[in-house]
Amino acid sequence: VVHAPLTRSRCYNNLPGEHVALYYSQRASKGGLLIAESTGVSETAQGYPNTPGIWTKEQVEAWKPVVEAVHRKGGVFFCQIWHVGRASTYDYQPSGQAPISCTDKQITPEVLEDGTVEEFSAPRRLTEDENPHIVNDFRLAARNCIEAGFDGVEIHCAFGYLIEQFMKDSVNDRTDKYGGSMENRCRFALEVIKAAIDEIGADRVGVRLSPYSNCLDCWDSDPDALGLYMIHAMNKLGVLYCSMVEPEGVKVDGKVQIPYKLLHFRKAFAGTFIVAGGYNREEGNKAVSEGYTDLVAYGKWFLANPDLPKRFELNAPLNKYDRSTFYTPDPVVGYTDYPFLDLSSV
Ligand SMILES: Cc1cc2nc3c(=O)[nH]c(=O)nc-3n(C[C@H](O)[C@H](O)[C@H](O)COP(=O)(O)O)c2cc1C
Numbered sequence: 001v002v003h004a005p006l007t008r009s010r011c012y013n014n015l016p017g018e019h020v021a022l023y024y025s026q027r028a029s030k031g032g033l034l035i036a037e038s039t040g041v042s043e044t045a046q047g048y049p050n051t052p053g054i055w056t057k058e059q060v061e062a063w064k065p066v067v068e069a070v071h072r073k074g075g076v077f078f079c080q081i082w083h084v085g086r087a088s089t090y091d092y093q094p095s096g097q098a099p100i101s102c103t104d105k106q107i108t109p110e111v112l113e114d115g116t117v118e119e120f121s122a123p124r125r126l127t128e129d130e131n132p133h134i135v136n137d138f139r140l141a142a143r144n145c146i147e148a149g150f151d152g153v154e155i156h157c158a159f160g161y162l163i164e165q166f167m168k169d170s171v172n173d174r175t176d177k178y179g180g181s182m183e184n185r186c187r188f189a190l191e192v193i194k195a196a197i198d199e200i201g202a203d204r205v206g207v208r209l210s211p212y213s214n215c216l217d218c219w220d221s222d223p224d225a226l227g228l229y230m231i232h233a234m235n236k237l238g239v240l241y242c243s244m245v246e247p248e249g250v251k252v253d254g255k256v257q258i259p260y261k262l263l264h265f266r267k268a269f270a271g272t273f274i275v276a277g278g279y280n281r282e283e284g285n286k287a288v289s290e291g292y293t294d295l296v297a298y299g300k301w302f303l304a305n306p307d308l309p310k311r312f313e314l315n316a317p318l319n320k321y322d323r324s325t326f327y328t329p330d331p332v333v334g335y336t337d338y339p340f341l342d343l344s345s346v
Contacts, residue, residue, distance in 0.1 A: 005208070099124070100134075102178060108217055134192075155196060244265055306336075
């Protein structure tokens with residue numbers, strides 16, 4: 001039962017505070033793997049309110065007590081490191097510059113469920129010479145994660161953020177060695193993964209992929225080939241784990257069905273395989289017992305149930321999650337105030 005990476009937009013000034021330590025320690029248990037929310041690798045990596053960073057000394061120091069709190073309870077803690085690329089606006093960028101990406105194509109503005117329009121600024125295409133500097137930011141961020149005490153890092157190569165912008169052919173329109181063929185489109189991702197491995201060791205580096213996702217205008221015409229290409233390359237590098245996201249499921253009788261589309265990836269990957277996307281206790285147990293995956297990452301259920309592994313063990317009822325507080329800035333409400341199971345009542 002893995003805690004999936006969950007952005008909660010409560011790290012004011014990009015710093016995780018005491019409430020963040022409380023949130024993660026509530027969810028820590030002996031031997032349980034927690035993956036921390038997307039954490040920026042540099043000044044240009046940010047695009048959403050109150051998300052943490054790990055590129056400054058101050059940020060590393062701020063993470064230390066959070067990691068300690070998880071370790072005190074025997075948990076294993078990885079930090080997900082990301083760069084949002086073109087999913088940003090001038091407001092988030094140093095000196096109001098354009099966000100950077102593999103392209104200069106802007107993300108199409110999207111009307112969200114609540115009627116607000118999500119609009120990102122027009123990006124600036126990175127030059128071939130600049131790419132190694134961004135790779136280096138990931139390398140330093142991986143080093144900083146270890147300095148902060150994390151057991152490892154998860155490189156965010158999913159959901160339409162910078163690395164995936166390079167990987168997928170709906171976005172990547174480059175004609176240099178970072179665009180065109182599958183090999184070229186995956187080059188940036190693999191350079192980042194290799195840099196992190198060279199810096200902190202392959203046994204501390206996991207990777208998140210979502211070949212089937214189409215978030216932020218980012219999709220691929222051949223997701224199976226893309227996923228397998230990455231997996232074969234990750235095998236050569238000795239990547240510790242691959243965390244993969246199921247494609248979006250269709251609703252049957254009001255319940256979203258898990259597509260179970262990841263088996264060929266699992267079979268091809270030499271390391272530990274993690275799946276995520278709509279799992280509950282029963283489906284997670286089934287997926288593990290049938291050899292579909294090694295581990296299951298839970299997002300929304302773990303967010304709402306600090307003692308999720310215990311509840312699963314006891315087959316106890318779960319707290320419902322409240323979507324309205326997923327990304328609100330309150331340090332308590334919808335964050336650390338989800339109740340624990342009253343064990344005396346079980
Ligand atoms: C509030 C929220 C924040 C999320 N933040 C991240 C994130 O920072 N990084 C990431 O890779 N996925 C993120 N996700 C996706 C989850 O990790 C997970 O894949 C998704 O919620 C599906 O799993 P679930 O059905 O168990 O919730 C987020 C999801 C939610 C609901």
